[in-house]
Amino acid sequence: MIATDPAFRAALDGLELIDHPVQLRQRSRDFYWYSPILKRELDGKAADLIAVPRSIDEVVRVAAACARFGVPLVVRGGATGNYGQMVPLQGGVLLDMARLDRTLWIERGRGRFEAGVRLEAADTLAQQSGWELRMFPSTRRQATVGGYVSGGAAGVGSIRYGQLRDSGSVLALKVVTCEETPRLVELRGPDIGKALHAYGTTGVVVEVELPLAPAYPWVEMVAAFEDFTAAAHFAQTLAESDGLFLKLDSLMAWPLPSYFRGLDDGVLPEGRHVIMIMVAVGGEAGVAALAAEHNGTITLQRAYREERGHTPLYEYTWNHTTLQALKIDKTVTYLQTIFPPDSNVEALIASHEMFGAEVMAHAEFQRRLGRTNCSSLQVVRYTSDERLWEIVRQMDTLGIRLSNPHSYILEDKGARVPSADMQLAFKREADPLGLLNPGKMSRWTAA
Ligand SMILES: Cc1cc2nc3c(=O)[nH]c(=O)nc-3n(C[C@H](O)[C@H](O)[C@H](O)COP(=O)(O)OP(=O)(O)OC[C@H]3O[C@@H](n4cnc5c(N)ncnc54)[C@H](O)[C@@H]3O)c2cc1C
Numbered sequence: 001m002i003a004t005d006p007a008f009r010a011a012l013d014g015l016e017l018i019d020h021p022v023q024l025r026q027r028s029r030d031f032y033w034y035s036p037i038l039k040r041e042l043d044g045k046a047a048d049l050i051a052v053p054r055s056i057d058e059v060v061r062v063a064a065a066c067a068r069f070g071v072p073l074v075v076r077g078g079a080t081g082n083y084g085q086m087v088p089l090q091g092g093v094l095l096d097m098a099r100l101d102r103t104l105w106i107e108r109g110r111g112r113f114e115a116g117v118r119l120e121a122a123d124t125l126a127q128q129s130g131w132e133l134r135m136f137p138s139t140r141r142q143a144t145v146g147g148y149v150s151g152g153a154a155g156v157g158s159i160r161y162g163q164l165r166d167s168g169s170v171l172a173l174k175v176v177t178c179e180e181t182p183r184l185v186e187l188r189g190p191d192i193g194k195a196l197h198a199y200g201t202t203g204v205v206v207e208v209e210l211p212l213a214p215a216y217p218w219v220e221m222v223a224a225f226e227d228f229t230a231a232a233h234f235a236q237t238l239a240e241s242d243g244l245f246l247k248l249d250s251l252m253a254w255p256l257p258s259y260f261r262g263l264d265d266g267v268l269p270e271g272r273h274v275i276m277i278m279v280a281v282g283g284e285a286g287v288a289a290l291a292a293e294h295n296g297t298i299t300l301q302r303a304y305r306e307e308r309g310h311t312p313l314y315e316y317t318w319n320h321t322t323l324q325a326l327k328i329d330k331t332v333t334y335l336q337t338i339f340p341p342d343s344n345v346e347a348l349i350a351s352h353e354m355f356g357a358e359v360m361a362h363a364e365f366q367r368r369l370g371r372t373n374c375s376s377l378q379v380v381r382y383t384s385d386e387r388l389w390e391i392v393r394q395m396d397t398l399g400i401r402l403s404n405p406h407s408y409i410l411e412d413k414g415a416r417v418p419s420a421d422m423q424l425a426f427k428r429e430a431d432p433l434g435l436l437n438p439g440k441m442s443r444w445t446a447a
Contacts, residue, residue: 153165231253339373
C-alpha cells in the first residue's frame with residue numbers, strides 16, 4: 001500500500017499523520033448513508049492515511065508527495081456532504097483541512113478565510129464587525145468554508161442572495177495543484193468555476209474570499225396551514241414580497257413536521273403543513289398579515305439566536321429536514337429536485353397530490369437564475385430502488401427534474417455543461433495524473 005510506504009511517509013516527515021484503522025474508517029465517511037443505494041456502494045471505503053496540514057506549505061508538501069508517488073488525494077472539510085463526495089474510492093491520502101482555520105481578514109463587505117474555517121466561525125467573526133455570510137448550508141455549525149464552495153450549492157440566505165454558482169457569490173479561490181512541483185493558483189471572476197463545486201477534483205482549495213452581507217437581527221417564525229395549496233401559495237407570495245427581508249422560506253408538508261423534536265407544544269399542530277421563516281426584525285407583522293390572508297396561523301415567533309443546546313429553526317430545513325426524519329425513521333430516504341421556473345407552485349401542488357405521504361413535500365424557496373423558484377429535498381418512504389426511480393419518472397412528467405442525490409458522480413448533480421467542460425480542462429493542467437478525488441468526475445474517467 002503506497003500511502004504507508006516508508007519512502008512516502010519520509011516525504012511527509014514532520015506533518016501530523018493518522019493511520020489508526022478506526023480513525024481511517026470514521027473520518028472517511030460523510031452523510032452518504034441517507035441513500036440506501038450509496039450505502040451499498042460506499043460502505044467500507046476508506047483512506048490509507050490522513051494528513052492534517054497546518055499551513056499552505058504543508059498542503060503543498062502533501063500534494064507534491066502524492067504526485068511523485070502516484071497516490072490518490074482526497075480533501076476533507078467538515079465531512080457533511082451527503083453524496084459521498086469526500087469518500088475516497090481508491091484509498092490514498094485524506095487531507096483533513098481542520099487546522100487550516102485562520103480568518104485572514106474581514107473588511108468592508110468582504111472576508112478572506114483559510115479553507116478549514118468553519119462557517120459558524122466565519123459568520124460569527126463577520127457579525128462582530130456588522131457583516132454576516134450571505135448564505136450558509138444548514139450545516140453551518142459543522143461545515144467548512146472550503147467544503148461549502150467545493151461541495152455545496154445554496155442554503156439559508158438563498159432566498160435573497162441566490163446560489164453559490166451565481167457570479168459574485170464567491171470572489172476568489174486560492175488552489176494548490178497536484179503536481180510534483182505544485183503551483184498556487186488564484187482564481188477570480190469566471191475562472192472561479194474551475195474549482196467551484198468540483199468536489200476537490202481540480203485542486204485543493206486553501207483560501208476562499210467571500211462577499212458579506214449587512215448583518216440583521218433575524219426573527220424566526222412558523223406559519224401553519226390546513227390546506228397545502230394555500231401553504232404553497234403563501235410560501236411563494238412571501239418569497240416575492242420585496243418589502244420583507246427574508247433569510248429562510250421553507251415549506252414542509254404534513255406528516256414531515258411530525259418527525260421534528262425540540263420545538264414547543266403547539267408550534268407544529270397535528271395535520272398542518274408548515275412554513276419555516278427567518279425575516280429581518282420589523283417584518284413580523286407583514287409576515288403575519290400575509291399568513292392570515294392565506295388562512296394560515298403564526299405558531300412561533302422568536303429571536304434567532306445561536307447557543308449550544310438550542311436548535312435554530314434552520315436546523316429543520318434544507319437537508320436537515322431529511323436528517324430530522326431519519327432520526328425517527330431509519331427507513332426513509334430522499335430526493336433532490338429542481339422545479340420548473342414560473343410554474344413551480346403548480347408543480348409542487350401537483351406532486352403533493354400525486355404522491356401524498358409516500359413522498360413528503362419539502363420545498364426551499366430561493367432566488368434561482370433571476371427568478372423566485374423552489375428546489376426540493378422530498379423525504380421518501382423507501383420501498384425499493386425500482387419504486388424510487390418510478391417516482392423520479394413520474395415527477396419528470398410534472399417538469400420536476402432530478403439532481404441525483406443517490407450518486408457520487410459530479411456531473412449527476414445537474415452541473416452546467418460550460419463549468420463541467422472548464423473543470424475538465426483545468427484538471428488536465430492542475431492534476432495531470434488524475435489523483436485528486438479519483439472516480440468522481442465522469443468526464444475525466446471517460447476521457
Ligand atoms: C444535514 C445536512 C444539511 C445540509 N444542508 C445543505 C444546505 O443547506 N446547502 C448545501 O449546499 N449543502 C447542504 N448540505 C451538504 C453539505 O453540508 C454542504 O455541501 C457543505 O457545505 C459541505 O461542507 P464540508 O466542509 O462538510 O465539506 P465536505 O463534506 O468535507 O466536502 C465536500 C466536498 O468538497 C471537497 N472539499 C472539501 N474541502 C475542500 C477543499 N478545501 N478543497 C477542495 N475540495 C474540498 C470534498 O472532497 C468533497 O468532495 C447538507 C448536508 C447535510 C448532511
